Amino acid sequence: MVPGRGGACAAERRHRPLRGARVTAILHVTRDLPPATKGGISTAVHGLALAQAEAGHAISVVSFDGWRPRSRVGAPGTPPRVATEGPLQVLRVRGPSDLHTANVFAADAHPAVVHAHDGLLWALAARVREVHGVPAVLHVHVLQAAMNAVRGVTERTMSLDAQERALREADAIIAPSRAVAALLREAAPELAPRVAVCGLGHTAPAARAAAEPPTEPGPIVYVGRFDDVKGMADLVEALPRLLARFPAARAVLAGGLPDNPRGERRWRERYLERAGLGAGARTAFLGWLDPDALDALYRAAAVVLVPSRFETFGQVALEAMARGAAVVATRAGGLPELIEDGVTGRLVPVGDVDGLVAAVAELYADPQAARALGGRAAEASTRWRWPAAVAALDEVYAEAETVRRTPREMT
Incomplete structure (x- = not known):
């Protein structure tokens, strides 16, 4: 083989x-x-x-x-x-x-x-x-x-x-x-x-009528397990810094820690302690979403953040790309095989919180560049x-x- x-x-x-x-x-x-x-x-x-x-x-x-x-x-x-x-x-x-x-x-x-x-x-x-x-x-x-x-x-x-x-x-x-x-x-x-x-x-997303660009940026999004392997510790550091840099920005975390509510709660508390009242109030924890709700979240996102320490493939990145989202990910495992840095997404070294913050901030501050990146990502995703x-x-x-x-x- x-x-x-x-x-x-x-x-x-x-x-x-x-x-x-x-x-x-x-x-x-x-x-x-x-x-x-x-x-x-x-x-x-x-x-x-x-x-x-x-x-x-x-x-x-x-x-x-x-x-x-x-x-x-x-x-x-x-x-x-x-x-x-x-x-x-x-x-x-x-x-x-x-x-x-x-x-x-x-x-x-x-x-x-x-x-x-x-x-x-x-x-x-x-x-x-x-x-x-x-x-x-x-x-x-x-x-x-x-x-x-x-x-x-x-x-x-x-x-x-x-x-x-x-x-x-x-x-x-x-x-x-x-x-x-x-x-x-x-x-x-x-x-x-x-x-x-x-x-x-991935399943080809349903076609949507062309819409006018949103007047305000969507949220910075994370989807997946709350786990060290998924880079949660880096996310806990990066997101509050981004929300502090952009006072109107919002963050959405969809997912959690299946069958371990206590562990999931610890991650949430750790994040809120790091974020403080201001950034914490602008962060939503949505739990696991059904396919339609997840589709809508990807489409609304300003940036989808994939801070993994290791990925065998990168299903979240692919799903987000297919829906035209701008993805910032690490060079963990199979992610570089999905994403071409600067063309269909942004890649940073594994564990580089400063790099994650800089890449997300650049795209969040330039919605037109983020939309262009997402458009190329959607086109590339058809191979998968x-x-x-x-x-x-x-x-x-x-x-x-x-x-x-x-x-x-x-x-």
Whole structure:
């Protein structure tokens, strides 16, 4: 498998056959499928699954919603039921007592391939592969080693152990960016033959009638998790400085810390303490938004700030670009593969708060330049539509079947 360029891994070619026929049944194993949205992975997997269904595939999803792996296997509760959610067949599980139902659901789906989106969920994908003799692929949405490094975590974690097992066993490994692929190959060169670079995608935003430029700048916007890896500490420093520089400016933070209200509250309190009463009063915390509200926020933004310390891809940046927003981001992970500095956005070094403030301030003070940057970003974002990703993944699935049928030594 070779790294791709642009918005897909390899060129957009016709679907290859899998076991002599076009892939028609795909089983996704993921977390928190919308409407249980808890971050970029949720929306990315949902967008991919819908696009694959639109392309003619039969899509089934096991979604581990609010998963509690340490709950008692025999804990009482109502067994989960299969739901038809648009073109998707979805089973939502919450604990080990639901795993039997998940295995039955997987068997009934008759998948040609299993697509796992989290190393902690690999055991289910591996079991389906073993029982049904189909390939299983791993999508590296989060690179645990890189995330632990950003957080200063030095001990082994359950998530790291699970991801390393999945990387060893997967028939194909999908890296969302060349940056992630390079880190995987550097850490474990034996993975290289099974690594493919496939960018994510976005749904083309609804066309809007041309509107007059706003008379006042929109807000400075952040979207995503409140997390060290997402650069929250840098955001906490940068936003109050920007609001102090522009007394009429507003800031909007959409997102939070799923399943950790106490941690989310600590970030909010830390920000408000740093911002003071004046800037704090001009800052809105909106929580997680539905797609329509998020679309409107991107379109209204003066600047969208992506201060990440590491990104495997950069879904927020892509969504904002697609809606014509001016994006200021760091050079973290896959972000430079989405954004051309000075052309389709602005890039600054990771952790450079002064650079973030300067880049945002320059665009905020010059709305015409920000609109021009956003217009070029919207045009560039068309390379990353979901149909291209679907076609590319069909190629990966076909190659994974070849790997599955070729004995290899497990290390």
